[in-house]
Amino acid sequence: MTQRLESLTQQLLEAARRAGADAADAMAVSGSAIDIDVRQGKLEQAERSEATDLGLRVLVGQRQANVSASDTSTNTIETLAARAVAMAKEAPEDPYIGLADPSQLATDWDAAALELWDDAPEPSPAELQEDARRAEAAALAQSGVSQVQAAGASYGARHIWLAGTNGFSGGYTRTSRSTSCVAIAGEGLGMERDYDGDSRVFQSDLRTPEEIGTLAGQRATERLKSRKPPTGAFPVIYDERISSGLIGHLLAAANGSMIARGSSWLMDALGKQVLPESITLTEDPLRLRTQGSRPFDAEGLPTRARNIVENGVLTGWTLDLATGRKLGMPSTASAARSTGGGPSPTVTNLSMTPGTITRDQMIAEMGTGLLITSLIGASINPTTGDYSRGASGFWVENGEITYPVNECTLAGNLRDMLMTVTPANDIRPWLSRVVPSLRVEGLTIAGA
Template sequence: MKTKQPRQRSFFNTSLMSQLPPQTQEVVAHVLDRAKAHGVSAADVLLADGESLSVQVRLATVDRLTKAREKALGLRVFFDKRSASASTSDFSPRSLDRFVAETCALAQAVAEDPAAGLPDPQAMAQEFPDLDVYDPTALTVDQAMALAQRAEKAALDEDPRVTNSEGADCSTTAGAVVLANTHGFLGVHRSSRFSLSVTPVARDPDGSGMQRDYWYSVRRKFQWLDSPEAIGRTAAQRAIRRLGARKIGTQRVPVIFDQETAESLLGHLANAVSGYSLYKGASFLVGQLGKPIASECVSVEDHGRLLGGLGSRPFDGEGLPTRKTRVVENGVLTSYLLDTYSGRKLGLPSTGNASRGVGENPTVAPTNLYILPGSSSPEEIIKTVSHGLYVTELIGFGVNIVTGDYSRGAVGFWIENGELAYPVEEVTIAGNLKRMFAEIELVGNDLEFRGRIASPTIKIREMMVAGH
């Protein structure tokens, strides 16, 4: 899957198998064969294999160099409606045989679950388009070191108030995931990831304390990374703008979430529309399918095949094809995010959102999830607020997905007459997610992907800000 042109591949194509190192082929085939010999009614095997390099630089010298090669194999077995999963990193034949036997024994100890089982055979992914998520560029230690040094230097040179640093990090990983099951499905997905980040510390000459902030770039391809200088400068500016932050009075005001913090709100929504939260009754959106859950200016999409996307992959954690799902359409909840199991529990088909660690049961996760951009620029949104808070960082875990109750520590800027007036810290913002989504008044035009979840700037009509 190294070529740029999308290519079609047929279901269980042997040419796919030939892309794998012979040892990997043998291991996957061997484990499935052993499982069948133990009498499983169905099984799947997930094998992940990867290499990583990470260099951390602090004050121009290398702080830490990490290099690794890893592999792990997960097996899930079904004896009709009983199921168990296990993982191992020991691929010696003797150890694998014992591993399969233990996994099968484990399944005998649990109760029958009517919804258990692999997806329907007809539903498995049959074509594997190239999603532009793999770049074979192998950075050397020296190259990675130089990139981290440049990013940190740019941050330190940006302003004399940047006096210290928690360091800069340049990391790269590349690897493959192989998924095979007893339906005869075999999928291989190769991907890579490059990241560069820096965390400068700024100090006010008046002695009002230190502030740190950071900036970063994460991409599937090396050439798509932002320049180290741009990352360093942005990081420095973000730290400096926090100097002299104050606490403000307790009051109800409009709150604007910047891209980074709005993304976290969308993450909470993803959690609430996950099939697992819903069938367990652990979501504030239980029973809301087809109903308005957000203001009309909000539309949300999950797109598993976005070219170059950090969450893109041709098939999900169960081998079902990924796709584009409209989760929210003009404020109305149009789809949950589901895998096979949670779909069965809710009487709905999977949306191809099975996510799975090696040796774990599938769960649901978004692929590339985003709020569709609106028409206002962030500056225009700020201009609509006479007194309010512009939030740039959130800390803590005060989010209750069952009730929607929301209360987190916030950092940002006080808005006065449509302008950012001064930095703010040591305040909380609180509300309820149901109401917060319903009260989104504006969605910005600034959608950018820096992760699997992305949001433009958004404005919420009113929240409680607690300070003095």
Template sequence: MTQNAKDTAAAPASGPDPETLLPMAERLLARALAAGAEAAEVILGEARSLDVSVREGALEEVERSEGRSAGLRVFIGKRMAGTSFSDLTDDGVGLAVERAVAMARVAPEDRWCGLVEADQLARTLPHIELYEDMVWDAAALETEALEMEAAARAVKGVAMVASSGASLSSSAGVMVTSNGFVGAKRGSMASRGIAAVAKAGDAMERDYDQHSMRQRADLRSVQELGRSAGERAAARLGSEKMRSGKMPVVFDERVATSFIGALLGAISGPAIARGTSFLREKNAERIFAEGIDIIEDPLKPWGHGSRAFDGEGVATRPRAIIEDGVLTGWILNAASARQLGLPLTGHASADPGGPPGVSVSNLHLAPGERSRDELISDAGTGLLVTEMFGASLNSNTGDWSVGVAGHRIENGKIAGPVSESTVAGNMLDIFARLQPGSDLEFSGRINSPSVIVDALSVGGR
């Protein structure tokens, strides 16, 4: 729903409440069992958001949205079917239940499917601070977006701002299962984002900055974000292809999380069960250098990915996924744990109405002792990567390549901008050689400081 900023000024602060969702979820569960399901799972969520964007010094759009949705999984023997829907009227719920049960009766058998065993479900759930009431003031968000735009335009070389916006959101969710699990969660999020365009002659370059935090007061200032986006865009003017060769490469903290993503895909239970992971034979082995730790803390207050229970109702717990360079195990949902004959790890991701996947909560690569500038200095002659795109990873071998943009490093200092270049290597080799910087910030579900890899293949000219 699009509105004028004045129409939503100082809107009520209270967000969705899981206490209002729980009775609805329990009624839906009861209807599924009455319709013939032998076991069932219900996930019910509610979300509200307010987004404001500006352009050329004027309000562009105010969008306010809110809604509820549900996911239902039903089981008949070893057959499973599910559906997700947003029509929560009596007729809508009845139709969804009827459809799910009918599909389950004719679904193929899956020996690994099923709810988590009752004795493995979380029973006592810790409270995690994830929600604060916020004043939903569209006029205030408009002011933030305008000030952010002005800060970007003040940077020399910036010709225009492609987008500038601020938003607030809040959500609540509940999960109930027929074997006794009841869980609830509630969270808030505030965000700011901007994309700037710099121009020199006929050349134009674009870059961005953005920040999201659960508490509005923790956001980076609009001046800092706007200036950062403008400076990043202007710094890309005059870019050229990097010379080809093997050299040290520093990855900015904004892109370094890609390596953690590659690790997570390779240690996920489904990949290990299929035998399609380059780490399938590396459990309990050192795959990173000594002293490297990658830590998960699902109970972190105000964490982006914090959760007391996973997508199947299993309790989460802090864990070092990499400890002193050693891989400590896989991340599993119930199906992959059954296939591998291993205990649950609390890493199922909820897919309302569909089979659970695998995900982590809050994960970070522990920082090293060298600053980003020191990593660049130690690189001597090499490449600083600030943007990656079009990555290709062979999940069986770990061979990896990616398009990059960034800057040359000459004599230990940042030099001219680079684009239309590639970086390639093997993830096993990259993991073993990777060293983290000290500039870790917690601004997302997965966080990393800048990192340096001392020898990678770079292609350009």
């Protein structure tokens, strides 16, 4: 399969040259996926997809254009290249675009060593259906669960190849296997729902359907009889399931595209403290058996581990080649792209320094406040960091969970919030975003 994708990218580059492109890069992705949903013990939906997608970026002087197609015929490739060049000639000039210099390119990598591909046989639809059925049955077995909204299992495999007229050519493959369950507890207006799921590169690492369904059911029943919390300023704990979203706001503000546009609340924060001194945020695209891993980025640069925040200090922006040139900095090998678009800076695998206490100990130490297990909507001002989100979870008094909470709003400023973060030790190291539960002090809660 990879040989065919390599051949397709070379055909795209040759066609782009013939059409008049000064430079070009091409991407070919071939994949298959199976998705199975079960309801009331019976098959609800089954989907299988197989496709090969092509993407081509051409440069004519300092102008560029991107085109894509799912037809791999020679005629389509020639037409695609001609249209891309015609589009590029009409595009505005951008002094910062351009392929990587050959000296910057990855030349020696071992994609197999990252363990992104599971050699186990592809599961049959019947096997996936049985996994979904078992998850649903486990959820329904929990006292208080009235129905299961969704129980599903899926498998996917992708082959990726990237090549450019600068001499780069390389690819890798990846697989994924997942099971999920959404359970509903209660009846009528008192219904509550919650979920659990797991997704892994290797099927043998996946948690059992029974564990997933049971936890989804337990979480749903725990939310019964929810009510609003009091209004005021209280400490808040972001459960490990959602805590990466809070850190994601920092990552978005440290993205080179935001900095280059001058629209980030972290504009003046480079080299300054943005998190407590005990915390380091590390991006590592080379972690084994992790879905965000890759041996090179979408511009062919070798990936490597780097600290985005070190001992609480912001050390740099997330950059691809173009944003790096705009800011006078080298790329951090963080370019990502799809077949339908050009490169853009993106963080892949992230890990945060865990704390030394459990989530339960953190709850006990908090005294009175809110444990958040779900977030709803968002209103984030990217230039000021003002933060407002709907939330639900559990109210804590005297260090103990007292009742479930629904329909409240959190408000604060991200710059202030992140400086008060205290992490627990409940990380799941196989995730692409490894962030523990986080306690944040003094958020304003609008409840009853």
